[in-house]
Amino acid sequence: MSKTVLIVDDSESIRDLVEMTLENAGYTVIKSFDGEDATYKLNTSRPVDLIITDLNMPNLDGIDFIKNVRANEKYSTVPILLLTTESQAIKKEKAKEVGATGWIVKPFVREKLIAIVKKVIR
Template identity: 60%
Template sequence: MAKTILTVDDSASVRQMVSFTLKGAGYTVIEAVDGEDGLTKLNGATVDMVITDLNMPKLDGIGFIKKIRANTKCKFIPVIMLTTESQAEKKQAGKAAGATGWIVKPFKPEQLLDVVKKVLR
C-alpha cells in the first residue's frame, strides 16, 4: 500500500513540485497551504510523513510541528522541514520543535526522494 505524505507549503509551485516528485515515486500526497490547513488535513487522515515549510502565514513550520508533536496520534510521524533557511539556529529550533530532518530549497527531486526513503524505511 502506498505511503501517504502531507506536504505543507504556502507556495503553490513548491507544493506542486513536491507533489509531482512524490506521486511519481508512488506516494499518495495530501497538500496543505499553511500550518493551520495542515492541522485540519492531518485530523482524520492517516499520514506516514509530513514535509513542511518553515516560513508560512497563519501558523509557521515550527508552530505546526509543535502542534503535531502535542497530538498523541501524530507524535511519532516523521516531519521534514523543507525551507530556504539554512542557519544553524533555525535548524536547532526545528529540531527542538520535533523535526526529523531538514532539506534546503531549492532542492533536487532525487534529494527529496532520498530523504523520504530513508525516513520511511
C-alpha cells in the same frame, strides 16, 4: 498500500512540484497551504506517514505547526522533514528542539528528495 506524505508550503509551485515528484515515486500526497490548514487536514484525512513542511508560512508557521503535530498523540512519532531555504542554524536547532526529524534545503534535486523520503519512511 502506498505511504502517505503531507506537504505543507504556502507556495503553490513548490507544493505541486513535491506532489508530482513523490507521486511519481509511488507515494500518496496530501497538500496544504499553511500550518492551520495542515493541522485540520491531519485530524480529518487518512493517516499520514511523513510530513514535509516549510518554516515561513502565514497564520501558523512551521515551528508552531510542528509543536501542534507533536502534541497530537496520533502523530507524536511521525517523521517531520523541514523544507526550507533557511540557512540559519538557529531556526533548524529550534525546529529540532520541537520535534523535527531532519531537513531538505531548497533548491533541491528531485532524486535527492525521493532518496531522503525513502530513507525516512521505510
